[in-house]
Amino acid sequence: MEINPIVLKFVYAAVVVSVIMGLCSYAVLAERKISSWIQGRVGPNRTALPLVGGIPILGPFLTRLGIFQPIPDGLKFLFKEDVLPGHVNKFYFMMAPVISLVPALTTVVVVPFGRFVNEAGDVVPLVLANVNVGLLFLFAISSLGVYGVVLAGWSSNSKYPFLGGIRASAQMISYELAMGVSVLPILMWVNAPGKEGTMNLFDIAVAQNGFWFAMWMPLSAIIFLVCLFAETNRLPFDMAESETELVSGFHTEYSSFKFGLFFVGEYAHMVIGSCVFTLLFLGGWNPLPFVTLESLGMGQGILGAVLSVGIFLGKMCAMMFFFMWIRWTLPRFRYDQVMKLGWTILLPLSIANLILYIFIIYYLDTGL
Template identity: 60%
Template sequence: MDFSFYFDLPLWIRLTLQGLAVILVLFPIAAACSMAERKISAWIQGRPGPNRTIPPLLAWVPGIWILQKLGVFQLAADGGKFVFKEDPVPGGVNKFYFIAAPILAMIPALSTVTVVPFGAYLDSAGKLVPIVLANVDIGLLAVFAVSSLGVYAVILAGWASNSKYPFLGGVRASAQLISYELSMTLSVLPVFLWINAPGGQGTLSLFDVVQFQSQPGFWGGAWFVFTMPLSAFIFLVALFAETNRQPFDMPESESDLVGGFHTEYGAFKWSLFFVAEYCHMIVGSAVFILLFFGGWNPLPWVTLTDSVNALAGVLPFAAHPLFMGALGIAIFLGKILFSIFFFMWVRWTLPRFRYDQVMNIGWKKLLPLSIANLIAYTLGIALLHK
């Protein structure tokens, strides 16, 4: 197969196509996550969950009841409902900001994915090329910067609703997200101290982090979760708080704030908040996997390049760059989906923290812990490089 015609296209067409392709994958996964959430919560609580919905004609297809029982068609029904339902704008809200908030939620959620690499392939020269929309040197910083803008959607939604419960949710969100951003940033610093050996140009690229975890040898192939478990743990806890997931879903907390920041929202606008939250979760877990779980490498100490080379001995088409790219993306996506499952598992297992507990954990436990972690690793890395 020859794909040179694709590379002959003008750059802007290729970039548009690539961007559309990524959004066309990300958006349905984010939507399907809401369905998975209902099904997984049902299994954890010993209920069957959604298992009735099926389009009339499809019911005649033999064997399709398996999909019906898994609730696959419920997703389409839910999506259709959100689109066609009446979209009320309550009286007394600040209309401009009320409508702007869900749009503002989607923009950072979909744009952070541009700098996240999700696979790699060997080109004809034998060089590993990342599959990413924009391979920038400041990759991680760009993800943090853009995703930190996501908080404004929650604050604005809470404020523009002109109602007490959403307002409390918005205020909580602004305090919580700032509190946990600090620990999150500090927790990844040891990783970048370690990969930026003296003499280098200095990089924050996520692709380089994966490359660093794909080196030969015992220490070269070890994922950072083995060498820096505390960093990984702090990052994960902060990620839960940043994505407003239980046990940190203070802005929402339906038991004391009705629905939190989205109490006054309904129909399509409400669903946009939810797709944005799942997009944040997907991108957040993608970054977590790139940093600590070896990205697209299938197993620790087994890199993607090695496994493709081993496969090429048995199957001749495995040597094709397209196969390698697809395999890398599939492995990476599998890890992300497991991570999403983990998010849901935690949500339906742990109870919600009280607000003062959230602040205590953030400022009195996690932040000192991440500073101590940073100092310890700085000293260790300085001694190792001596």
């Protein structure tokens, strides 16, 4: 049976998006649980599904774990009263949450989740669109996400959202520079003279069959990671929300489903950010540095594909945990500290890092 490849793409897309959304909702639960563990609390442990919760031992266990919590959380976003304040610019106000979520989901298109080795021995990336300019596409699209924040801040027509939006845009600009520059050494390495030029994320992952880039270029990794926090508006960089100063920042005026979109958007950004960091620096689906699935003899067929996806998702989840761990460890920066860090430390550092690797790669290429 032949299925129209375009239809197939839609199905894939739907599957990927729903997986991402599911990840997001459980990321929320994870965040609540991790914060409570770190703070010596219990966290959500009451929500029970009528049937599943009634299973002996397992039901109460899952309930204590809060496994069912995302369901009411989601329903709450759907069914709470949707307040549309009278003073907002309605069109942009409604657009903003969409603009904030869509880029995050769009970037998923170019993120490979694993690879499949068919019987012919060809390595097929498990990705929706295996485009050559993957990394560029990723940066281009994901930086659109800030428009949602800025638009929300501006269209809310109220001072706290406005300040939040302004901060978000300034922060985005400041950290995107350092972020881009910090990735350049990887691209130079991957696109070494003599190789076929590529910005494909799959190829970058494959390039880490030996050294992972986090080991080879640790400074790049750290700079990228810090910028990633800033880009996803996660603590300690959540200047746009900063409850202590701006009530709720850009989404102060939002309620119900529109707020839910922002909320999911934030976690979607985190998911994508974790994927990208895994791909760029943590060797993608390679189980260990210098160890590939092939070298373990498990790279073939469906098993290999599942293993690769599993390893990839595992690393991604570890990254998510790291995001949350940081959030409940570090206090928020002051706004001027954020700016200072971005412009006076990260940017020069990333440029210095770039120059360093230019020389290193030059010497490696020319054979010293």
